[in-house]
């Protein structure tokens with residue numbers, strides 16, 4: 001049945017005027033918090049950041065993995081939690097696929113590689129090709145367990161690798177844990193930037209601080225002729241978004257074949273080629289984020 005204009009108008013009134021997220025109003029319990037667990041810190045973890053973007057495929061997992069490895073390289077006890085239940089990438093990026101063991105208290109024990117503790121839905125699936133086909137409530141239950149039923153054993157920082165979008169996962173994370181802030185990843189392509197702005201709006205709506213924006217896959221430098229090309233358009237757009245939203249521009253990660261290859265073979269750039277320009281770009285972004293959230297300098 002086609003929606004009538006009056007139905008559409010009604011729907012748009014709900015979207016624009018009736019506080020559809022149930023955001024806090026004076027003297028009320030926000031709708032999105034009713035019946036949900038209370039917000040509480042992740043046990044034994046000092047700082048938590050989310051790496052996000054509303055757009056898929058812009059490099060969130062690549063940036064999240066390399067940031068976590070950069071934090072470890074800077075001497076911090078680091079973990080990464082893959083909260084992308086339907087498309088986990090951390091097992092491949094860290095070259096890990098064992099089933100995690102449980103503590104006597106039934107907490108999942110993270111798998112470690114390159115000095116970073118990791119946890120992912122991918123470790124709990126029967127094999128690499130298995131998909132997760134769940135409705136919302138199952139998803140929310142899994143996220144709650146990943147957030148609160150992992151024995152991290154003491155971390156200075158936990159990096160969350162988020163799925164694309166501004167939906168169930170992002171909202172339930174914002175409701176359930178205390179986040180130091182979110183790092184937004186985007187390419188300079190107009191479609192990605194539009195979605196990045198939606199992501200910024202979402203974090204503002206749920207009162208999570210924005211730590212800054214990482215521009216990924218902006219410039220490709222030809223290895224044969226050394227010509228640099230802005231593959232997805234000029235970088236000015238991103239700086240404009242940062243200015244408009246009062247956010248810091250955290251850094252620029254080039255489009256480079258090795259970054260993709262390093263990830264595919266399970267040895268991300270910060271481990272494979274830490275002294276390359278791209279390796280240093282990730283470490284520099286980690287330093288800035290660390291400073292912003294008060295991670296003690298090593």
Ligand SMILES: Nc1ncnc2c1ncn2[C@@H]1O[C@H](COP(=O)(O)OP(=O)(O)OP(=O)(O)O)[C@@H](O)[C@H]1O
Pocket residue numbers: 055056057058059060061062063084087089162163164216217253254255256257259260261263264
């Ligand atoms: N700077 C880069 N240079 C070259 N390839 C890159 C770069 N960043 C990411 N990639 C590649 O782009 C693809 C998408 O990256 P990635 O999986 O990290 O994105 P994502 O945003 O996490 O995706 P999804 O939305 O599906 O979770 C991967 O093949 C990755 O290796």
